Amino acid sequence: MRSNKLKPLVIGDITIEHPLALAPMAGVTDLPYRLLCKEQGAGMMCTEMVSAKGLYYGNRKSEPLMATDPKEIPVAIQIFGSDPEIMGQMAAKVNDGRFQMIDINMGCPVPKIVNNGDGSALMKNPELAGKVIKAVVDAVDIPVTVKIRKGFNDELINAPEMAQVAQENGAAAIAVHGRTREQYYSGTADWSIIRKVKEAVDIPVIGNGDITCAKDVLRMQEETGCDGFMIGRRAKGNPWIFKEILHFFETGEEMPRPSLEEVVAMMLRHGQMMIDFKGEYIGVREMRKHVAWYTFGFPGAAKLREKVNHTETYEDLEELLQNYLKATNGRD
Structure with missing residues (x-):
């Protein structure tokens, strides 16, 4: 066997x-x-x-x-x-x-x-x-x-x-x-x-x-x-x-899926790495598609994606994701 x-x-x-x-x-x-x-x-x-x-x-x-x-x-x-x-x-x-x-x-x-x-x-x-x-x-x-x-x-x-x-x-x-x-x-x-x-x-x-x-x-x-x-x-x-x-x-056991807090933390870290590697202009724009993938299936993800598509800076991205985290957790 x-x-x-x-x-x-x-x-x-x-x-x-x-x-x-x-x-x-x-x-x-x-x-x-x-x-x-x-x-x-x-x-x-x-x-x-x-x-x-x-x-x-x-x-x-x-x-x-x-x-x-x-x-x-x-x-x-x-x-x-x-x-x-x-x-x-x-x-x-x-x-x-x-x-x-x-x-x-x-x-x-x-x-x-x-x-x-x-x-x-x-x-x-x-x-x-x-x-x-x-x-x-x-x-x-x-x-x-x-x-x-x-x-x-x-x-x-x-x-x-x-x-x-x-x-x-x-x-x-x-x-x-x-x-x-x-x-x-x-x-x-x-x-x-x-x-x-x-x-x-x-x-x-x-x-x-x-x-x-x-x-x-x-x-x-x-x-x-x-x-x-x-x-x-x-x-x-x-x-x-x-x-x-x-x-x-x-x-032999399945791990629990990452929490929304963990996902947001990963997105922000990913965003900073992208900026360090590609510069803020390109890095933030390329993060838009990644945010859509990271948040797929989470509540309010469609509205978040719409807002993320207008982000220009890391500060914009961070504020948007932190606000999303607070709002989403507030529903629980």
Whole structure:
């Protein structure tokens, strides 16, 4: 019978104590948020995706995406592109000691990425995907991982084949989202495809899709036999999910959800970290979406979101959240 305990995740020569990965999400998993999730127990960290062509042409937007902190080690940089030569060159460029792994995005479903032949478009061309992976692997001396989807659409479900291509070309691990590109994030993730990928390769497999709590991790572990567990949308405004999962596997008990006081304190700390990292103008504006995620399901959250969208300074944000806390607790 399979053990229910969470084992460390070993990728190449990197050992990740907790096999819980924070999924790379554009506009979400920047350095401040990764640090908050790391504190709560996330094991494998990954930057937002970085364009290899953007790096190649010196796009100034690329550098902030690559900011790291020693506290989040081990961290991977996720790059995307479909030109093997450029991908190899840029992988070598970022192999500068900041990152312990490189992840190749072959799962992004966004039209502007797919229409350029990048992201999940590579699911349609396993031969080219293999060349991209080999170019990156040959260019660096750190483990290379690959993130894929179930397939491109219902007519092309080829995750096991793609995983084999990745392994044959030197990938050290594979992450699988149990939806096709056509599904985006709708419907239910198909965990059986994760099991099929696990059966098809010898390298570690990280399951992704519809993990919302510790019991989902347990169920994915039992149904797929995968080695790691990647959490994406459920981590938005919810860095505690990693701590809750670890607590469940250590004690067999579920942790109570954070109180509104704890949520407000986390939002204010997150806001200050964003300002320290991006400046007040950008930091406060980017916190608006995070506040919406943090407060989802709380009383009066819709009205709060409306007000937050007009905040300009940290003082505005702090006053608004403290007033919301007092008003909401006054209803109890």
